[in-house]
Amino acid sequence: MSPSIGSWARNTADGRFAEPHDERELQEVLHVLADRGAKLNVDLQLSRAKLNAIGEVHQGSMSVGVGAGVVLRDLDAKLTSHGLSLGPLTPAAMSLSLAAFLEGPYAGVRSIPGGRLEPLTASLRALMSDGRKLETSPAPRSAAGPDLNALVLGAHGRLALVTHAVVRCVPYPERDVRVACFSFPDASAFVDAMKHAIAEGFWPWRVHVEPGVRAEIRWAASVGSVERDRELLTRCVLAAGGRGEEELEHHAPVTTEIEATWDAVRASLEKGNRLQLFRLSLASVVARGEVEGLRLDEPTPWNPLGARLLSFDTRGVLGGAVR
Template identity: 30%
Template sequence: MSVPQSEITGQLAEAVGPENLSSSPVDTIAHALDFWPRALMKSRSGPWPRGPKWVVWPGAAAEVAHVLRIASAYALPVIPYGGGSSMVGGASPRGDRPWIVINCKRMCNILDMDEVSMVVHVQAGIVGVELEERLNARGFSLGHVPTSMTTATLGGWLSTQSAGMLSSRYGRVGDLCLGLTAVLPDGQVVHTRVAPRRATGPELAHLLIGAEGTLGVITAAHLRLHRLPLHRRFDSFCFEQVAPAMGALRQSLAAGVRPLVARIQRDPRLRRSDREQDAPEPTPADLSRRVLLLAYEGPVELVEVEQEIVRDLATALGGEGLGQAPARRWWGQRFAAGFRMTPLLVQDHLFADYVELGATWQALSGLYDNLEEAFEKRGWRTRITVEHARLEGASLGCAFWGEADSAEAALEAYDEAWRLAARVCHAGGGGLGHVYGGGQHRAALLDDNAKQRLAVLTEVKRKLDPAGIMNPGILGTE
């Protein structure tokens, strides 16, 4: 089909204003890639991918609606774009089609702040850190702190049902959402109504939360807040193995403790940068040691009791108290992980990514060991962290990287690593994908049940988006 591009450009300009529309390479190139490592790796030696045909910056839901009506009329694929920090290719154009990228970042205002109910009504294009700072200034916090804090937008978080570092206490971002505004593919602006809770049918916001822009564009949301804490406490425990560390965490959560942060990782004292110059090389025992890092917040007496309960449980399972320092140190560097991968991606023959999976406690330690072993057998490096712990399980965040002979081989190894991770995950009763969404990448790797759930999404999409304009190719949609 030959698309009358100038006609479309004219209409888009009308929709958002000419100053908020661009087909300039400066913009299309900037929107060509997100942070999907595979696409970044490909671009190292291959051509820089073709970006979208148009980038638009609507200022309101009505303008988004206008853009979607144009896209529907010409059957143009559309990507709702926030911070472009997707780890799974959710925000980058694909295939040889004239894409419209809707960059939502002009929609970044706090529309209303109800300090009595502690609910904020905010536009979805706001970048996480900006929202949090503006809330902090008024004594509140959202409690959603993913590594992408400084780059991702609220709309991106909601669309991918993002989980942050404080998810053990505050849940995933969808748990904070009391209602949202979204533009459907035909341009209708729908509002799901705000209520603390209701029993009036399915919770409709959840059709858009996690749909990764395949059903519409989220433009605003009502979010529950909490007060900035007066007290924050840290604690750390060292265990010989990962399993008892998991046990202590699991038992603490079952007892009703609500830690702000709870993660299990390698002993940070082994980190090269943290080690003394003349320290001996770590022994295998050092390497199998795991540290449980904890933070708490809330009324100080309550925090003290929570700390005491965890300390008792951890000690009973052989945990050695390391005091506040390791956890406090991690807290200070909590956004550092986001920066660690880039150096691994700039060299042609290296590959890296981050497998994230969720599993119940009983499956978790087996998965942890199997994943580590499977990767090490191939000579690939891993660092696995237990995070997003909750009553029934936790997720494993497995950073992996390796070296290959060539750029092509690196890409092949990368794909093989993912296939391997999926195999190990499914065999061990885990579920792939917990934090980053599915994007272009994960759908094919999922287990059969999860694939079926995405097939259902495709069915819904056919009804809401018969022209197939909304982020096609994401989550297994066409």
């Protein structure tokens, strides 16, 4: 490619980068690539770090408009001063930009009370390979027609590149994160207790499990729910045959985060492994430690339907890697 392809381009030791300052410049990047038969992440790398605007925080709707390059940890820190938070995201997720969290293996979802997963974003804006804008609606799914988020969330930038999103926030805990420790007769008892508590509305932010199935459970509590949440958790633990424990001394496993089923968690604990669990839902968790599941540090394979969707990018402009 020619040395002068735009004011947004710069040369580094790792190759040539495009670093657009706004959506218009990103459109220009895509047009240049298409005109020259070049490919993103092959002939030119992309950084959206300068798409870093954070809009006004809306207290009523608990939402905020955010640029694709904003790092989630920085956003969460800003929200704290408004009495809001992003909720219990994993440590690795917090280190990502908004674009990487939405487009990458985390697919932009977080756990919410009741054990479900929901998108972090209420709506988003993205650019397709030809520079056309893709905008999703915050309207209820029943009124919004096809869910265009599927073209972006977890798609690794293969179909569209996020530029901006409206992020859903949650109230910042009125009390510090609470901690309770329990021991369980076996791995199945631990899994049963956690799933029952989650189904009844308990919202764990992090669980550390030591060999011998001894668990430290952390959750965020409001002033009015501290004792209610503790009683709910204790009831589910006792019903599964568990009992209270003294404070645990533990060493957190520093490994890649893995999306795992509860069956995989059970199997890992039965082998005596140490695990840290995040994003706990009724269907799955994100874990650190030795457990079978989907690694969240590498692109996920596409199914045949996803592969067919690549026909949207007739010139192969988009390469999929997120920065």
